Amino acid sequence: MNTLAEENYLKSIYHLSVNDGNASTNQIASSLNTKASSVTDMLKKLAEKALINYTPYQGVSLTPSGEKIAISIIRKHRLWEYFLVEKLNFKWDQVHDLAEEMEHISSEELIDRLDKFMGYPKHDPHGDPIPDCNGRFNTHELKPVSAVTVNQSGIISGVRDHSSSFLQYLDKKQLTIGCKIMITDIIEYDHSVVVQTGNKEVHISREVANNLLIAL
Amino acid sequence: MNTLAEENYLKSIYHLSVNDGNASTNQIASSLNTKASSVTDMLKKLAEKALINYTPYQGVSLTPSGEKIAISIIRKHRLWEYFLVEKLNFKWDQVHDLAEEMEHISSEELIDRLDKFMGYPKHDPHGDPIPDCNGRFNTHELKPVSAVTVNQSGIISGVRDHSSSFLQYLDKKQLTIGCKIMITDIIEYDHSVVVQTGNKEVHISREVANNLLIAL
DNA sequence: TTATTTTTTTAGATTAGTCTAAATTTTTTA
DNA sequence: TAAAAAATTTAGACTAATCTAAAAAAATAA
Numbered sequence: 001m002n003t004l005a006e007e008n009y010l011k012s013i014y015h016l017s018v019n020d021g022n023a024s025t026n027q028i029a030s031s032l033n034t035k036a037s038s039v040t041d042m043l044k045k046l047a048e049k050a051l052i053n054y055t056p057y058q059g060v061s062l063t064p065s066g067e068k069i070a071i072s073i074i075r076k077h078r079l080w081e082y083f084l085v086e087k088l089n090f091k092w093d094q095v096h097d098l099a100e101e102m103e104h105i106s107s108e109e110l111i112d113r114l115d116k117f118m119g120y121p122k123h124d125p126h127g128d129p130i131p132d133c134n135g136r137f138n139t140h141e142l143k144p145v146s147a148v149t150v151n152q153s154g155i156i157s158g159v160r161d162h163s164s165s166f167l168q169y170l171d172k173k174q175l176t177i178g179c180k181i182m183i184t185d186i187i188e189y190d191h192s193v194v195v196q197t198g199n200k201e202v203h204i205s206r207e208v209a210n211n212l213l214i215a216l
Numbered sequence: 217m218n219t220l221a222e223e224n225y226l227k228s229i230y231h232l233s234v235n236d237g238n239a240s241t242n243q244i245a246s247s248l249n250t251k252a253s254s255v256t257d258m259l260k261k262l263a264e265k266a267l268i269n270y271t272p273y274q275g276v277s278l279t280p281s282g283e284k285i286a287i288s289i290i291r292k293h294r295l296w297e298y299f300l301v302e303k304l305n306f307k308w309d310q311v312h313d314l315a316e317e318m319e320h321i322s323s324e325e326l327i328d329r330l331d332k333f334m335g336y337p338k339h340d341p342h343g344d345p346i347p348d349c350n351g352r353f354n355t356h357e358l359k360p361v362s363a364v365t366v367n368q369s370g371i372i373s374g375v376r377d378h379s380s381s382f383l384q385y386l387d388k389k390q391l392t393i394g395c396k397i398m399i400t401d402i403i404e405y406d407h408s409v410v411v412q413t414g415n416k417e418v419h420i421s422r423e424v425a426n427n428l429l430i431a432l
Numbered sequence: 433t434t435a436t437t438t439t440t441t442t443a444g445a446t447t448a449g450t451c452t453a454a455a456t457t458t459t460t461t462a
Numbered sequence: 463t464a465a466a467a468a469a470t471t472t473a474g475a476c477t478a479a480t481c482t483a484a485a486a487a488a489a490t491a492a
Contacts (some may be wrong), residue, residue: 003449026468253480
């Protein structure tokens, strides 16, 4: 199997290349809190193992086998997060770091049984889709609140920022996964957004609107 | 915190010194499948951190802080074993290696919540006592079947050998934790033992009798 | 109680992953 | 398109954990 460091690199490359299909050395370094030179060393090693496509100076992408490993780690991460929240009553802002550790427990049988035990959940506590045991995602089209027009409504279904402080802020404003909201106004001056949730109106900044995802 | 290797050494030293209060370099090496020279290196490091008492050539014992760490790892190991058997329906002979990995998940809060989730179990699937969150064991007096006299009866409550092959053998003979048994005969020639379990008589070797523990 | 065997430690090397500093390549900008 | 800036790689070093082989200490046996 792969080392912990290798798994973290693969996961980071996966997340970074979801958008443009490619991750740069510096992006990886900053996402893993390490130095570019360390990244270069590891990229050579992963390329050697045929887990990434690497041409010096050109950034990297995952090969099918690299992607398979990355997705399996993401599956573990999200299932453990679900477990921690649903079974052990952690709050959604407390589980990320714990799951970072738990995602490296290697057994696939364990994770498949955990999946079954919890009734095959489709989304983790932050709304991120949980891939099934074949690595397939149930992708739903989500939009940031900042990209929605006035008078549209939808269900809060995900976040882009997973930091505790953001999640705690959402808790305080009662903007949590599953809430139905309606965009009632967009302030042109600073792109902040006014949303209706239940009986209240909440005013959120552009940044928050950008990191809050809804299903229309 | 401590590295994975350090934790494994502390756990090994704990188990080895339960009997004679002391563990030798070679004992540790063989229990961790490593070489004596590697052990010496690590012992110096652990002594440096004041987790063990180490005098060259004289073997080692845990300091109170070393013991605290060892017990916390054992607590995690046994609680995860319980989880795997009771919640994920693994068999008792399948969980040891998985728990070896899971015992290194660092969060104490996680393990305390897991403990609560499962209703504070007192024994793991092999009958070993689970220390509470303060590191206290519920020690029960157990005897190997080989040390019991004819006509005595008791409840199977533990095993000394945790190997899959031994546990599978016990399953086949229906000699599992919680079974009431009675020793009906001891064969002088080879010290094998005949036990009554339910409606059946089972004949077990001296070695099996040695590794099977009962509460009288 | 000396010689032999066993156990343990030391010395020196290796691997994985990381680092800093310097060199190189690519990108940007003027 | 040449110079400057940014990104990336290389070179060389470090740490943790391990190894083999040799040396030293302790235990055992003659």
